Amino acid sequence: MQFLRKKMLFIILIGIILLVVLIGYSLSDRENMSKPEKIINDTVGWVQSVVHKPVNYVTGFLYNIKEMKNMYQENQILKEKLAEYKGLIYEVQEVKEENEELRKLLDKPDSIRDYRAIDATVIARSPEKWIEQVTINRGEDAGVASNMAVITPEGMIGKVLSTSKHTATVQLLTGFDQFNRISATISRKDSKNIVGLIEEYDKETDSLIFRIIEESDKNLKKGELVVSSGMGGVFPAGLPIGEVKEVVYDQYGLTRTALVKPSADMYEINQVVVVDRGLPNPEKDDTSKKEDKE
Amino acid sequence: MTRIYIPLILFSFLVLEGVALELLPHSLVNQKLDIVPHWIFMLLVLVAIFYDREHTHISIIYAAVFGLLIDVVYTGILGVYMFTYAGAIFIVKGLSRILQSNLLSIILFSSIGLIIADISIQLIYFVIGLVHIEWKVYFMVRLLPTILANIIFLIICYPFMVRGLTNWKNRIHEDL
Numbered sequence: 001m002q003f004l005r006k007k008m009l010f011i012i013l014i015g016i017i018l019l020v021v022l023i024g025y026s027l028s029d030r031e032n033m034s035k036p037e038k039i040i041n042d043t044v045g046w047v048q049s050v051v052h053k054p055v056n057y058v059t060g061f062l063y064n065i066k067e068m069k070n071m072y073q074e075n076q077i078l079k080e081k082l083a084e085y086k087g088l089i090y091e092v093q094e095v096k097e098e099n100e101e102l103r104k105l106l107d108k109p110d111s112i113r114d115y116r117a118i119d120a121t122v123i124a125r126s127p128e129k130w131i132e133q134v135t136i137n138r139g140e141d142a143g144v145a146s147n148m149a150v151i152t153p154e155g156m157i158g159k160v161l162s163t164s165k166h167t168a169t170v171q172l173l174t175g176f177d178q179f180n181r182i183s184a185t186i187s188r189k190d191s192k193n194i195v196g197l198i199e200e201y202d203k204e205t206d207s208l209i210f211r212i213i214e215e216s217d218k219n220l221k222k223g224e225l226v227v228s229s230g231m232g233g234v235f236p237a238g239l240p241i242g243e244v245k246e247v248v249y250d251q252y253g254l255t256r257t258a259l260v261k262p263s264a265d266m267y268e269i270n271q272v273v274v275v276d277r278g279l280p281n282p283e284k285d286d287t288s289k290k291e292d293k294e
Numbered sequence: 295m296t297r298i299y300i301p302l303i304l305f306s307f308l309v310l311e312g313v314a315l316e317l318l319p320h321s322l323v324n325q326k327l328d329i330v331p332h333w334i335f336m337l338l339v340l341v342a343i344f345y346d347r348e349h350t351h352i353s354i355i356y357a358a359v360f361g362l363l364i365d366v367v368y369t370g371i372l373g374v375y376m377f378t379y380a381g382a383i384f385i386v387k388g389l390s391r392i393l394q395s396n397l398l399s400i401i402l403f404s405s406i407g408l409i410i411a412d413i414s415i416q417l418i419y420f421v422i423g424l425v426h427i428e429w430k431v432y433f434m435v436r437l438l439p440t441i442l443a444n445i446i447f448l449i450i451c452y453p454f455m456v457r458g459l460t461n462w463k464n465r466i467h468e469d470l
Contacts, residue, residue, distance in 0.1 A: 015377055022373030026365075027422060040366045047309045055313045124312025126368040129328040129436070130425050133370070135312065162370070169370065267315075 032146060038164035042139075045167035048123040049137050056270070115236045118142050118274040120150075123167070132158075132175030136272060139166045147234050149275040155240035155263035156182075156228065160274065168274075173208060173241075174201050174266050184210060184241055185229035186220070194220060195229065198241060198260065207245055207259040220247050226260050236277050296462045296469075300341060300352075304360050307333045312368065328436040329443045332408060334360050335379055336448045337455065339404040342387045343395050344459040357383040374418050382411035397452060404448055405441050412437055 033041065120138040138144050140163050148160045150170045158172040159180065171180070177200050186194040196212040210226055224244045230237025242260040250257055314331040338360075342353035361376035369375070386407040393399040416432060419425040427435075 015380075019373045019377045022376075023371060023418070023422060026370060026372040037366050040363065044309060044363070044367045047305075048312055051309050052313060055316060059316055124309075124368075125315050127311045127314055127331045128369050129330060130419060131369045131371075133368075135367075 033162045033164060041135075041164040041169075042166050045123060045135060045137065045139075045164070048135065049121075052121070052123045113230070113237050114277075116143075116276040118144060118276060120144075120168075120272050120274055122170075122269050122272060132172040132266070133161060134158075134170050134172065134269060136168050136170055136274070137166070138274065139163050139168050141165055142274075143276060144168045144274050145276075148277070149228070149235040149239060151239055151273050151275055152264045152269060152271065154265065155242065156235075157262075157264045157266065157269060157272065159234070170272070172266050173262050173264075176201050176208070181232070182235060182241065183229045183232040184226050186224050186226055186244070193229075195231075196258075198226075199257075202259070205245075205259055207261050208242060210244070210258040210260045211250075212256050212258065220244060220256070220258060222246070225263075226258075234277070236275060239275070296465050299458070299462060300345070300356065304334055304337060304356060305363075307337060308360060308363055308367070311364075327439045330412070330436070330440045331447070332411065332440065332444050333447055334364065335382070335408060335411060336404055336444055337451070338379065338383050339386055339400065339407055339448075340452070340455045340459060342383050343390045343400065343403070344456055345463050346387065347463075348391075353387060354380050354383050371419075371422070371424070374415055378411045378414040378418070381414070382407040385410060397449070400452070401445055401448065405445060408441055408444060409437065412440060 118138055120136040120142075122134045123137045124135040126133045136144075136150075144160055144163050146160050146162055149156060150158050150160060156173065158170045158175070161169045161171040163169075176182075176198070180200075182198040184196055184198050188194065194212055196210050199209045199211050201207075202209050212220070222244055226241045226244065228235045228237060228239040228241060240263050242262040244258045245261045246259045247256055248259065249255075311331045311333055314333075335357075338353050338357050341356065346353045357379040358376050361379035362372065364375040365372045386403050389403055389406065390399075393402075416425065416436075420427075
């Protein structure tokens with residue numbers, strides 16, 4: 001009995017030491033996952049993508065039934081919108097062509113808005129609610145790398161946290177903390193853009209905190225669209241992030257922050273696009289994670 | 295052959311945990327309640343009570359292995375689930391000698407184990423600064439719904455698992 005108890009104490013102590021070492025290792029500033037982790041993620045990811053198909057089919061079917069109820073009304077609204085868009089498409093095309101021509105004149109083909117899109121499907125979501133991340137079925141083989149932005153047609157949903165050969169983990173906007181800042185902007189006419197940083201996600205108000213750097217433009221309104229500005233060096237410009245919900249002063253009353261509601265639904269994510277900015281900029285990529293505030 | 299059934303079942307539930315939130319109705323998920331599927335833990339409780347013998351530690355080893363897999367695949371912070379699952383299963387295994395094993399006592403043991411496991415996970419995340427939530431809120435928003443949901447899962451899979459596990463246990467005993 002004496003021996004048994006000693007053995008148990010020993011095991012518990014070793015366990016605690018191992019736990020601290022493992023946590024310390026996983027919290028350290030590592031660039032990507034280790035080899036065994038990648039292998040595990042690939043194997044589980046393969047099974048997940050197999051399982052996900054029937055599950056997706058079932059949930060999609062249930063969703064469709066729900067959608068059918070208000071199909072008629074939606075159809076009417078969409079028809080109206082479509083007529084508006086026809087004019088818009090023509091205009092956009094003209095503008096695009098003109099832009100290209102002007103760029104050629106300037107001899108400056110790279111734009112801050114350019115990116116290569118990698119299509120992906122979400123195959124799993126972390127059951128642990130505190131850790132807001134999803135797994136997608138594209139990895140290093142498809143050209144996905146960490147820190148790339150991930151978007152849906154509605155807007156930005158997050159960034160790639162780590163990659164393995166065939167899968168990648170995406171950190172959602174709702175899990176962003178102060179180490180993942182996005183430089184964002186609200187577009188205004190006559191170059192009076194409101195510039196600021198999306199700092200973190202506030203769980204209590206369910207919104208992103210957008211700290212406005214410049215105090216120039218005072219009339220920030222509810223419902224205005226916040227887009228990424230491309231100044232951070234990681235994400236391209238023009239990805240929609242969310243809408244302004246409320247403008248509040250910070251605790252010292254010096255700077256204003258806007259509460260931004262993400263435009264993409266974080267719970268119904270299915271098809272996503274990974275945005276590869278593709279700029280050869282290795283130095284910036286290292287520091288981009290800790291983009292400076294001011 | 296019999297020996298690989300349990301890891302296979304555990305692995306398939308590891309995969310299913312990733313799509314669990316999609317299967318649940320969105321009105322339930324979107325609300326402020328946090329329901330975390332601890333399916334692997336519930337299955338391991340059954341393994342500990344109906345499959346493990348007094349001198350074997352199969353369930354604890356599985357708890358450590360699959361806890362580590364959850365860490366790698368779903369959270370990225372290694373060791374948290376691994377040690378809390380292993381520790382909680384160890385306690386449940388010790389407790390299970392006190393009472394006869396029927397559905398009620400299993401529910402009691404598994405909820406004790408689940409409370410220990412989930413609070414330890416929470417505590418570790420709190421210490422490393424991942425979670426900032428008041429304990430009172432945590433009990434109402436996360437712990438209670440999680441336990442209820444997982445007990446429902448346990449009751450659903452209890453009949454199938456118990457029959458299977460005792461069968462496999464006897465078969466392995468005959469082989470020896």
